[in-house]
Amino acid sequence: MIKSYKLRRGLANTFIYILLAVLGLIWIFPLVWLILHSFRIDPNGGTPAVNVDHLFPYLNELGFDNYIGLFTKTDFMLWFKNTFIIAVICCIISTLSVLVVAYAFSRLRFKARKPLINVGMIMGMFPGFMTMIALYYILKMMSLDQTMLGLILCYSAGSGLGYLVMKGYLDTIPHALDEAATIDGANQFQVFWKIILPMAKPMVIYQILTSFIGPWCDFILVRLVMMDNSDGYTVARGLWRWTEQEYKTEFYRYFLSGSVVVSIPITALFLYMQKYYVEGVTAGGVKG
Amino acid sequence: MKYIDYIQLNPFERFWYKFKEAIKNLPNTLKAFFCAIGKAIKNFVLKLALGIKDFAVGFAQGDIITKLSYLIMGLGNVTRGQVIKGIIFFSLEVAYIAFMVFFGGTYLGQFFTLEAQTHYETVSGGRGGTSQTLVYDTYSNQILIYGILAIMATLAFVAIYLASTKSARKCEQLKKAGKKPETFVNEIKELLDSKFHITLLSVPVILICVFVLLPLIFMILMAFTNYSDKNYFSFQWVGMANFAEIFSGSSVGGASMGYTFGNIVLWTLIWAVAATFSNYILGMVVALMINKKGIKLKKLWRTLFVMTIAVPQFVTLLLIAQMIGSSQDSPLNLFISMFTGEPSQFDVLTQNYDGWIARATVIIINIWIGIPYTILMTTGILMNIPEDLYESARIDGAGPVKSFTKITLPYMLFVTTPHLITTFIGNVNNFNVIYLLTGGGPKVNEYKYGAGKTDLLITLLYKLSVDQQKYGLGAAIGILVFIVCATLSLVTFNMTKSAKDEEAFS
Numbered sequence: 001m002i003k004s005y006k007l008r009r010g011l012a013n014t015f016i017y018i019l020l021a022v023l024g025l026i027w028i029f030p031l032v033w034l035i036l037h038s039f040r041i042d043p044n045g046g047t048p049a050v051n052v053d054h055l056f057p058y059l060n061e062l063g064f065d066n067y068i069g070l071f072t073k074t075d076f077m078l079w080f081k082n083t084f085i086i087a088v089i090c091c092i093i094s095t096l097s098v099l100v101v102a103y104a105f106s107r108l109r110f111k112a113r114k115p116l117i118n119v120g121m122i123m124g125m126f127p128g129f130m131t132m133i134a135l136y137y138i139l140k141m142m143s144l145d146q147t148m149l150g151l152i153l154c155y156s157a158g159s160g161l162g163y164l165v166m167k168g169y170l171d172t173i174p175h176a177l178d179e180a181a182t183i184d185g186a187n188q189f190q191v192f193w194k195i196i197l198p199m200a201k202p203m204v205i206y207q208i209l210t211s212f213i214g215p216w217c218d219f220i221l222v223r224l225v226m227m228d229n230s231d232g233y234t235v236a237r238g239l240w241r242w243t244e245q246e247y248k249t250e251f252y253r254y255f256l257s258g259s260v261v262v263s264i265p266i267t268a269l270f271l272y273m274q275k276y277y278v279e280g281v282t283a284g285g286v287k288g
Numbered sequence: 289m290k291y292i293d294y295i296q297l298n299p300f301e302r303f304w305y306k307f308k309e310a311i312k313n314l315p316n317t318l319k320a321f322f323c324a325i326g327k328a329i330k331n332f333v334l335k336l337a338l339g340i341k342d343f344a345v346g347f348a349q350g351d352i353i354t355k356l357s358y359l360i361m362g363l364g365n366v367t368r369g370q371v372i373k374g375i376i377f378f379s380l381e382v383a384y385i386a387f388m389v390f391f392g393g394t395y396l397g398q399f400f401t402l403e404a405q406t407h408y409e410t411v412s413g414g415r416g417g418t419s420q421t422l423v424y425d426t427y428s429n430q431i432l433i434y435g436i437l438a439i440m441a442t443l444a445f446v447a448i449y450l451a452s453t454k455s456a457r458k459c460e461q462l463k464k465a466g467k468k469p470e471t472f473v474n475e476i477k478e479l480l481d482s483k484f485h486i487t488l489l490s491v492p493v494i495l496i497c498v499f500v501l502l503p504l505i506f507m508i509l510m511a512f513t514n515y516s517d518k519n520y521f522s523f524q525w526v527g528m529a530n531f532a533e534i535f536s537g538s539s540v541g542g543a544s545m546g547y548t549f550g551n552i553v554l555w556t557l558i559w560a561v562a563a564t565f566s567n568y569i570l571g572m573v574v575a576l577m578i579n580k581k582g583i584k585l586k587k588l589w590r591t592l593f594v595m596t597i598a599v600p601q602f603v604t605l606l607l608i609a610q611m612i613g614s615s616q617d618s619p620l621n622l623f624i625s626m627f628t629g630e631p632s633q634f635d636v637l638t639q640n641y642d643g644w645i646a647r648a649t650v651i652i653i654n655i656w657i658g659i660p661y662t663i664l665m666t667t668g669i670l671m672n673i674p675e676d677l678y679e680s681a682r683i684d685g686a687g688p689v690k691s692f693t694k695i696t697l698p699y700m701l702f703v704t705t706p707h708l709i710t711t712f713i714g715n716v717n718n719f720n721v722i723y724l725l726t727g728g729g730p731k732v733n734e735y736k737y738g739a740g741k742t743d744l745l746i747t748l749l750y751k752l753s754v755d756q757q758k759y760g761l762g763a764a765i766g767i768l769v770f771i772v773c774a775t776l777s778l779v780t781f782n783m784t785k786s787a788k789d790e791e792a793f794s
Contacts, residue, residue, distance in 0.1 A: 009582065016577050023574065024592045027656065030607055031599060033619065055622050097492040108485045115328070116489070123496075125773045126504055127717055129750055130766035133759060134503030134510075137433050157499035160492035188484035217600045220719075224754075236602055243606050259603040267598035274594065277664065 038256040041065045048253055066257035074254050075230060075238065076261075082148060083234040087215045089152050094159035094211035099204065102166035103192055107178065124161050132224055139225060146229040154221050155214060169203040170196065206276035209269055216266055235262050303701050310779045317778050339450065346457040357456040361449060364456030368463050372472045377452040384445045392438030395426070399435030402513065404428045404522035428523045429515065436505050440497065511764040517757035530764035543736040548748075549765075551735070555647070556744045560715040563654045568708060570655060571662020572700065576692075578663070579670055590667065593660040601657070605724035608653055612636050612725075637730045643741025646726055650742055654721055665707070666700065673699050713776050717746045717769070745769050 033056070040057040042048040048061070070076050104110075105117055135154055136145060144150035177199070178191045186194070197204070215234060222237035230238070239258050242251035270277075297305060347358055357364035362377030388396075398405065405425040410418050462469050470478075479487045511530055515523040537546040578589045596604065611619040614635035624632040636649045673696065681691045722728060728743035728751065735741075737756050739748055745765060753762030 013580075013582050016580060016583060020574075020577060020583075020589055024589065027593055027596055027660070030604060030611065031595065033611070034603075034607055055619060097495070100488045101492050104485045104488045108488075110485045113485075116493075120496075121777075122774070123500060123504065125777055126770045127746055127749065127766055127773070129719070129746060129753070130507045130763065130770075131500065131503035133753055133762075134433065134506035135499065137429060137506075138498070138503060141433065153495075153499060157495040160496055161500065187481040189480040189487075192484075213600075217602060219602055220750075236600065240602065240606065243610070255606075259599075259607070263599045263603060266600055267595070270598035271591075271594075274664065275668075 034256060035260055036062075038066055038253075038260045039063060040253070040256075047250060066253045067261075070254050070257045070261065074251070074258075075233070076235070076254065076258055078231065079233050079235045079238040080261075082232060083216055083236075086148060086152055086155070086234060087212050090156040090159075090215055091208055091212040093152070093156035094162075094214075095204065095207045097156070097160040098163055098166050098207055098211075099197075099200075101160040102163040102170055103196060105163060106167045106170035107175075107192075107196065108188065120161050120163070129220075132221070136224055146226055146232060148232055151215075151222065151225045151232070151234075154225060155218070156211070159211065166200070166203055166207060170200055173199050202276050206273060209273040209276070213266060213269060216262065302698070303705070306705075307779075314775070314779065321778065343450065343453060346453065350457060350460055354456050354460045358453055361452040362456075364459050365452075365469075368459040368469055370455075370459065370469050370472065373455070373475070377448070377455075380445075380448055381452075384441065387441060388438065392434065392441060395431050395434035396438040398426060398431045399438075402428045402431055402522075402524055404431070406522075424521055427521050428513075428519075432509060432513075433502070433506055436502060436509070440502065507763045507766060510759055511767050513760050515759040516761070520757075523760075526760070530760045533761060534764055534768070543734055545736050545761075548735045548737070548739050552739060552743055552745060552748055555741070556716060559647075559651070559718075559744060560712055562651050563658065563715045563718065564708065564712045566651065566655050567658030567662050568704075568711070571659040572666050574659060575663045575666045575670060576696075579667065590663065593663050595660075596657070597660045597664065601720055602724060604657070605720060608656075609725050612649065612653075637726055643730050643732065646730055646742050650722060650725055653725060654718075657721065666704070669700060669703050670696070709776065709779065713773050716744070716773065716776070718744065719746050719750065722747050723750065745772075 036056055039062045040048055041061060041063040043060050105113060139145040139150040139154070142150075144153065173196060177195055181191050181195050217236055218234070219236040219240045222234050223240075226232045226237065230241070233241070235258070239255050239262070241247055242255040242258070294302065294305065347355060353367055354364050360378065361381040362374035365371070365374030365377060367374075404427050406422055407425065408420045409423045411421045412418050459469050512525055512527060513523050514526045514529065533545050534549050535546050537544050574593070577583070578586055583589075613620070614633060614637065615621070616625070616631045616633045620636075621632045621634055624634055637646050677695050678691055681695060686694065722742055722744050726740070726742045728738075728740040728747045730742075731738060731740040735743075737748075737752060737758065739751065743751070746769060749762050749765045749769065752758045752765065756762075
């Protein structure tokens with residue numbers, strides 16, 4: 001009896017191993033394909049064709065040309081720098097506004113609290129694309145269109161509306177702590193700065209990382225704000241452009257190598273923030 | 289249904305029951321929602337009436353300085369010791385008047401017609417002759433946006449004005465009582481303590497007003513105009529005409545907006561259901577397989593899947609769009625020809641099979657994208673399930689299947705139901721997957737405005753307002769998307785409330 005049970009479990013486990021391996025292959029295939037093809041060159045020294053008649057490049061087709069070219073022959077470095085600057089500034093503004101709004105709604109009690117929460121929720125339900133056209137006119141009105149400042153404002157100005165997850169987290173920090181501090185003579189600012197902020201550190205890190213990653217992945221807003229001003233592009237918009245029909249023949253290889261280069265920092269950050277990510281998603285989920 | 293019946297249901301029946309209840313309660317919820325709005329408006333009006341009474345009585349009873357500060361803001365403060373506050377009030381008044389006289393007033397005046405103002409200018413032509421050229425003084429979109437800005441500024445000014453008169457009356461009363469009004473420094477200190485919320489919220493609220501609220505009002509109003517590429521510079525209010533077009537069945541050249549819209553709504557719903565549940569169920573199955581006792585290298589398996597989230601989504605999507613391309617050199621076709629032995633030129637964006645091949649493709653690729661998220665999410669929760677629950681179940685003689693259906697599933701559904709619905713709303717608005725993979729295609733002639741078989745409402749909105757420049761129509765569709773999402777959010781809210789009854793699991 002015991003033997004057959006063991007056998008059955010062994011069989012089941014073998015089956016699961018095989019299934020996982022197959023699934024794992026499917027999931028990792030596009031990434032492997034991306035990495036291998038990013039090293040693909042034309043052995044005769046020309047531009048490698050966009051498509052090939054074999055699934056993976058041959059050994060004599062591998063080389064570093066695409067990476068060298070990416071940094072020396074294209075605007076990639078400029079875009080990378082743009083994205084980095086935008087991401088850092090957005091990250092600061094967004095984190096501060098989310099933190100501040102979440103704290104006010106979670107901890108402070110004032111007359112306008114409920115109405116503001118409701119208005120914020122309703123505003124969050126409108127599809128973001130709706131406001132894009134108007135956003136462009138507003139930037140134009142302030143003559144901020146086609147500038148990085150305009151893009152930064154687009155990304156971070158509305159970020160205060162994303163307070164829900166942070167508020168959910170702050171709600172779980174016991175109120176007794178701030179009461180104790182208030183009795184000891186702290187004012188509201190000190191409670192915020194010295195007590196709540198250190199306690200909310202994991203969620204703050206989550207917020208910092210998500211708002212830092214945001215600008216690396218957006219391509220729609222950049223297209224709208226920057227139009228044809230390719231000096232102000234971010235990496236995502238630039239790479240997207242290289243897959244458009246007119247650029248594809250020449251730049252597709254740089255799209256591949258550029259994608260790998262962009263993915264490295266994002267992947268590193270993501271693997272680091274994984275546990276905060278789960279916490280963030282579930283905290284937001286349970287609280288609705 | 290009584291509670292005793294409810295707890296005997298299996299998790300799926302419970303979920304379904306809760307879902308049904310939420311739908312059934314929807315009219316009530318909506319009623320409650322509108323009642324709440326009505327109540328809020330009633331309260332607001334009452335408060336306003338009280339405020340006006342205060343305002344008038346204060347004016348009647350105040351001395352000459354208070355009366356004057358109803359005209360010159362801040363006068364009462366300056367003469368009674370609050371110099372800095374008074375100056376701030378006064379300069380705000382001056383700023384508002386200057387804004388309205390030199391800028392806002394013009395646009396506000398034209399706001400109700402939206403008609404662009406033009407005049408003809410005589411320009412000397414090439415051969416010594418002259419010609420008349422149409423010159424725009426104001427454009428309709430400028431009028432609309434600056435008009436909204438002027439209205440918002442006016443509202444803000446009214447609030448400041450009321451605050452200033454109140455402050456003037458308070459100063460007078462304090463003076464009469466022989467007390468000194470608060471010094472400026474003290475009021476600043478208050479901002480860090482009892483009025484800390486003003487300090488915290490003012491900057492985000494202003495930013496949101498300018499960069500979210502203003503564009504939002506602009507777009508909502510735009511849904512009631514005929515703004516499009518045909519009347520780009522000058523457009524008018526047209527009432528509900530855009531909504532009428534969306535629901536109209538009249539066809540132009542074999543394609544009607546009503547037909548297009550109806551089919552796209554249907555596909556959006558099919559997509560959202562299929563995408564959400566396929567990811568949820570399959571992702572949980574994979575997560576359970578990884579978490580199963582006796583499976584080694586758990587961390588490796590998990591990382592293998594989670595890696596795909598880490599790569600920016602637009603990269604993987606653009607890549608996959610290339611991989612399933614129609615040329616015979618694309619990986620998909622190479623793969624097919626490996627089996628058939630002859631070159632294949634299979635295009636997923638085919639119009640055959642009524643576009644269902646393209647639709648199935650986006651759902652399958654969305655599974656590839658979505659499963660890692662589910663794994664990432666559920667792994668933590670699966671590990672959070674208290675081990676003693678399983679142990680006691682085992683002692684009571686429950687097998688693995690039973691402990692799965694009685695412990696794991698209820699727990700998961702309890703914790704993740706709100707998340708499930710948020711994902712559903714996210715999928716209704718899933719722009720990236722559709723836009724980057726198929727661009728909404730395959731395009732068909734029965735659909736108007738270049739819409740295709742895989743277009744969702746959100747990509748239709750994008751196509752209408754960016755590619756086709758039918759801004760008014762696009763904005764109207766945006767409002768409809770909002771109504772759908774808001775209804776779903778209300779359902780979520782209802783279900784979360786009912787989920788709270790099961791505190792036992794939290």
